Amino acid sequence: MMTKILILESATNDLNFICFELDRSGFNYTTINIKLIDEFENAVHNYNPDIILSGYSLMNDNGQEVLKICDRCYPLIPLILIADHIEIENCVALIKNGVSDIILKQNIASLGQKISTTLKTTRADTLPNQCEENLNDKSIYRSLIENSEDAILLTEKDGKILEANNSACQIFKMTEEEFYIFGRFSLVDHNDPSLLALIEERNLTGVAKDELTFNRKDGSSFTGEITSVVFKDIWGHEMTSIKIKDLTQYKKAEKQLAKTAAELQETVNSLNKIMNASMDLIFSVDADKKIVQINSACNSTTGYETQELVGKSYIDFIHNEDKEIIFNADQNVRNGNPIKTFEARVIHKNGTTIYILLSAQWDEDDKLIYCTAKDITEKTKLEKAYKVERERFLDLYNLAPACMGLLKGPNHIHELTNSLYLKFINKKDVIGKSILEVMPEMEDQGIIGLLDSVYNTGVPFIANEMLIQLDSNNNGLLVQTYMNFIYQAHRKSDGKIDGIFVFAIDVTEQVLSRIKIEESEKMYRQLISELPVAAYSCDADGKISFFNKAAAILWDTEPKIGEDSFCGFSKMLDEDGQTIPLHLSPMAISLNEGRIVSGRSGTVERASGERRYVLPHVVPYIDSSGKVTGAVNVVTDITEIKVAQIALELRNSELAFQNQEKEKRAAELSIANKELAYQNKEKENRANELVIANQELAFQNDEKEKRAKELILINIELHKSNKELDRFVYSISHDLRSPLTSVQGLVSIIEEESEEPSTLKHVEMIKNSINRLDEFVKKILIYSRNDRTDLELEIIPVKKTILNIIASLQNMKQAKDIHFEIEVQELSPFCTDKLRFNTIVENLISNAIKYHKPRSSDRFIKVKAVAHKEMMQLEIVDNGIGIPLMYKEKIFDMFFRISSKSEGSGIGLYIVKDTIEKLEGSIKVISQKQAGTTFEINLKNYKKC
Amino acid sequence: MLDPKSKFERVMLIDDNTIDLYITARLMTKYNFGEEIDQYSSAKKALEFLQEKQNDFTKWPQIIFLDIYMPGMSGFEFMAEYNNLSSQLKKFCKVYMISSSIDENDIKRAKNDVNVVDFQVKSLTKEFLNSII
Structure with a gap:
């Protein structure tokens, strides 16, 4: 017979357990399983089970419900409870309420037998027996009672x-x-x-x-x-x-529990203290990445209050760039891979970045990540700073344009070298080797001694452009190298020297190029210095910075370098004879205007007072910024050329004059020719002859022109030897004068001793001739002296001087009956060369006497002089024979005489003009024939004495 | 007109030009300028004489006429040596420099010499001789 069993049990394990036991006991059954009470009534109704098995655990809450359902609808279907554990009182109550049987799980083996018994009892219930029932009840009680631990x-x-x-x-x-x-x-x-x-x-x-x-x-x-x-x-x-x-054990346990709890609390408290005392951040994060718990370091490090952190997602506080890494790390930790030393950046409440070093671990029980973190911001900053510093140092060290190295110990062992150092000495693997090992050629060059000295004294060694010889090609041939060196002692922390820093810069190229420049400058200077043309240079302020020999010769002086300005001439004159001030000299103009000044010749005066004609050529130096830094002046002496030119012009005009004269004569002759032509053939012939003669004259004219040209050439030559001639003239004059005086002496003796009238007459003639010759020689000497000697300036008493001269000249026989008028105004002391002044006045007055009208009453010579601060005006006026207009220009020429009858040598006025020029003056003549002559003279007042 | 007695006992003339020596000596004789006239055409010889006779004042000339331009020793060179002679001699002798030179430098130089009394340009005249007392 098949038994239908309905099992009310929610736990699958227990269900399987029951089924297994049913199978084991060889029970013939079918079964359905209900898990919920709600389905129970329908299941019972539809299935119509023979027996119901129910888990006791279901009964706790709904037991009454189940029993009610059974009791109401199916009182005949037996119900067995299966329980882990059950109180006796409950058993009794359940059984009273209709439960057929109760089986403890530990006794599940009796399930089959119990089902059978229950089914039998139920089926035999047609005759219920109270006693039997009681008996049954009692056995149940007994079993429960006996099995209880209480x-x-x-x-x-x-x-x-x-x-x-x-x-x-x-x-x-x-x-x-x-x-x-x-x-x-x-x-x-x-x-x-x-x-x-x-x-x-x-x-x-x-x-x-x-x-x-x-x-x-x-x-x-x-x-x-x-x-x-x-x-x-x-x-x-x-x-x-x-x-x-x-309850003994329970009480004990309870006491123990209380104690344990207190201890636990204490531990927790101290743990909290420790946590809060920690400098490190300690915090926990839950499964939703919310911050659960923090220690006080979290507040102080992040700047946030506790309530601002707890309950918030920790991701919000992470630096944006680190969020992804943190997310991955978080996943990793939750998969059970704890992390240590994980670096991340956190944003402080004030917005700054904080560097932290994290470690984190997932706790499966608490479902939390426990994290500790260290604030390494300062450290990171320091590291960064250190890194930057180090890179800077390395840059400096490796990129520095200097050889750098560190030598350690008394033997100067290379400890550190930069790449330039190695490149420079062209060696490898020098570290750990001494200077001498690396560069044995240093031994004889004193370098080791210098290093020893720095090492022993600590005094740094500094040298510029030091010449060393280096085997830089590693072939034994020493290369000369110029170096700037610094050896500086390297000191240990205790201040003791343990090595030497070496800094060296190769300056060979600079030094060599400088030497080249110096050499070429020297060559250039030498060239300039030896140049036969005067050349000098001035700086921007016009101070003379250089001049060559030719310049010194031309100036006749050596200016002081850096003191004297613009020019070495004592004076410069323009075309009108006016002095050019220094600041308008060609050099000054060139410096001021930054242009080349050239092409204008001028008159200059040398230190000796001699005048020269020069052609300056000034070229300014202009630097790259356009600023004038100086100028060089090349001065060409064109005096000879100028003199030649003047002589040429003079000759030309003389020739032109002669030409004119000849033309006039030719014209006269031509007229005479024409007149004669009317007379007769003979005269025609003569005329023809005259024409021929004329042609001859023309030819002669040409000849004369040629000769003039030759004369010009001779003139130039003559001028070249002018100096020698001067000296020559001087000594000749002396030598001439000496025998003249002898003759004079002899003539005087004859004059004294002879009484023969004709002899006396002859002696008188000889005396006159000799006196003229002597006069001439004296004048030549004066002229020569004027050119030779320097001015001797002194203040002269003008009036007295003039009176003295007149007094000495009044002995002349022509002076008889001439009325002298002297009018002198000395408004300012007059300073000049006395001898030259005498020469001028004496010559002019003696001329005035000599060329006065021979027989005339009212003959006069007026001498007027006005001395001003700057100059003196001198006027010598006579009413003598005068000078024909045509000779006015020529009277100052050397050896010019108006008539051969005159006594003069033709040199007097030439000397006057020459001397006036020497005294920086001028002379002008106004004359009318037979009316008189006026000489107007201006003389410079030198006033410095 | 002629004084029986000469103005100076002993006169020394130094001039390389013998004609001038002759003229001067003749003038002196004529105008009784000097009793004894020692004529030297060499300044060196004249100097040697003076050096020798430094201690014999009877041979000292009262007047010396000295030319400037002479071969060998010039007048100025003579005066440089003359300065080294004894001061008595220098006090005794009156030196006149006589030259045909009219060069200002020569004249100045001569006049600036403390041992030279005067400079006189040639040719000599009786007026000049008369001016010397």
């Missing part, structure tokens, strides 16, 4: 103990019999204040539960939980069931 006692109400189970015996350490004998009162501590309340409650409600103190047989006591229920047995006696649970 002490269970059955007593008469407030009377003797009827039954005690095994657990009771063990708890109270008494046998069953002893229970019966001692009774229940001995079990309870009657001093327990809870006892009376318990009994009272039980009497009132039938059930009571409390904790009481119990006594064991051996006198010890324990705390137990007592449940006391009053019930009536089948005979109507009031009975009490007492269950006692030994």
Whole structure:
């Protein structure tokens, strides 16, 4: 027969367990399984099971419901409960309410047998037997009672103990019999204040539960939980069931628990303290990445308050660039890979970036990530700064345009070298080697001594453009190299010298090129210096910075370099004879205007007073910025050329004059020719002859022109030897004068000793001739002296001087009856060369005397002189024979005489003009024939003396 | 007209030009200028004479006429040596420089010499001789 079983069980395990047991007991059955109470009624109705099995756990909440359903609809379908554990009281109540049987899971093996029994009982229920039922009930109770761990006692109400189970015996350490004998009162501590309340409650409600103190047989006591229920047995006696649970272990455990809890709290507190005391950040993050807990370091480091952090997503506080990395790390940690030393950036409340070093671990139990972090901002900053510093240093060291190295120890071992150092010495692997090992050629060059000195004294060695010889090609040939060196002692932290810093810069190219420049400058200077043309240079301020020999010769002086300005001439004159001030000199103009000044010749005066004609050519130096930094002047002496030119012009005009004269004569002749032509053939012939003669004259004219040209050439030559001639003239004059004086002496003796009239007459003639010759020689000497000697300036008494001259000249025989008028105004002291002044006045007055009208009353010579601050005007006026207009220009020429009859040598006025020019003056003549002559003279007042 | 007694006992003439020596000596004789006239055509010889006779004042000339331009030793060179002679001699002798030179430098130089009394340009005249006392 097939048994239909309905199982009400929610746990699959338990269901399988039940099915397994059913299968094992060889039961013939079908089954359905209901998991929810709601389906129960329908299932029962549709399936109409023979028996229902139900898990006791389902009964707890809805047991009453199940039982009600069964009781109401299917009272005949038996119900067996399967329980892990069940209280006796509940068993009794359940069975009373209709549960067929209860099976503990530990006794599941009896399931098959129990189902069979239940089914039999149910099927044989046509004749229910109360006794049998009671018997059945009793056996159930017994099994429950016997199996309980709690002490269970059955007593008469407030009377003797009827039954005690095994657990009771063990708890109270008494046998069953002893229970019966001692009774229940001995079990309870009657001093327990809870006892009376318990009994009272039980009497009132039938059930009571409390904790009481119990006594064991051996006198010890324990705390137990007592449940006391009053019930009536089948005979109507009031009975009490007492269950006692030994709470000793529980109490102990409870005490232990409390202690443990306190200790735990304490630990937690101290842990919190430690956490808050930590400088490191400690915090936890939950599964939603929300911050759960933080320590105070989190506040101080991030600047946020606790409430601003807790409950917020930690991602919000991470630097944007680090969010992705953090997200990946987070995933990694949650997969069980804890991380250590993970660097990330966090944004501080004030917006700055904080560097932290994280470690994190996932806690599976708490579903939290525990993190600790260290603030490494300062460290990171320091690291960064250090890195930057280091890179800078390395840059400096490697890119510096200098050889740098560090030599250690007294033997100067290379410890550090930069690339330029290696490149320069052209060696490799020098570190750890001494200077001498790397560069043995240094031994003889004193370098080691210098290094030793720096190492021993600490005094740095600095040298510029030091010549060293280096085997830089590694072939034994030493290359000359110029270096700028610095050797500086390197000191340990204790200040002791342990090495030498070497800095060196190769300046060979600079030095060599400078030497080249210096050499070429020297060559250039030498060239300029030896140049036969005067050349000099001035700086921007016009100070003479250089001049060559030719310049010094031309100037006749050596100016002071850097002091004298613009020019070495004592004076420059323009075309009108006016002095050009220094600041308008060609050099000054060139410096001021930055242009070449050239092409204008001028008259200059040398230190000696000699005048020269020069052609300056000034070229300014202009630097790259367009500024004038100086100028060079090349001065060409064109005096000879000029003189030649003047002579040429003079000759030309003379020739032109002669030509004119000849033309006139030719014209006259031509007229005469024409007149004669009318007379006769002979005369025609003569005319023809005259024409021929004319042609001859023309030819002669040409000849004369040729000769003039030759004369010009001779003139130039003559001028070249002018100087020598001067000296020559001077010594000749002397030598001439010497015999002249002898002759004069002899003539005087003859004159004294002879009384012969004709002899005396002849002697007089000889004397006159000799005097003329002597006069001439004297004048030549004066002229020569004028050119030779420098001015000797002194203040002269003008009037006195003139009077003296006139006094000496009045001895001349022509001076007789001439009236002299002297009118001198000395408005300012007059300073000049006395001898030259005398020469001028003496010559002019003696001329005036000599060329006066021979017979005339009212002959006069007026001398007027006005001395001003700057100059003196001198006027010598006579009413003598005068000078024909045509000779006016020629009277100052050397050896010019108007008539051969005159006594003069033709040199007097030439000397006057020459001397006036020497004294920087001028002379002008106004004359009318037979009316008189006026000489107007201007003389410079030198006034410096 | 002729004084029986000469103006100076001893006169020395130094001139390389013998004609001038002759003229001067003749003038002196004529106008009784000097009793004894020592004529030297070499300044060196004249100097040697003076050096020799430094201690014999009877041979010292009262007047010396000295030419400037002479071969060998010039008048100025003579005066440089003359300056080294004894001061008594220098006090005793009156030196006149006589030259045909009219060069201002020569004249100045001669006049500036402390041992030279005067400079006189040639040719000599009786007026000049008369001016010397």
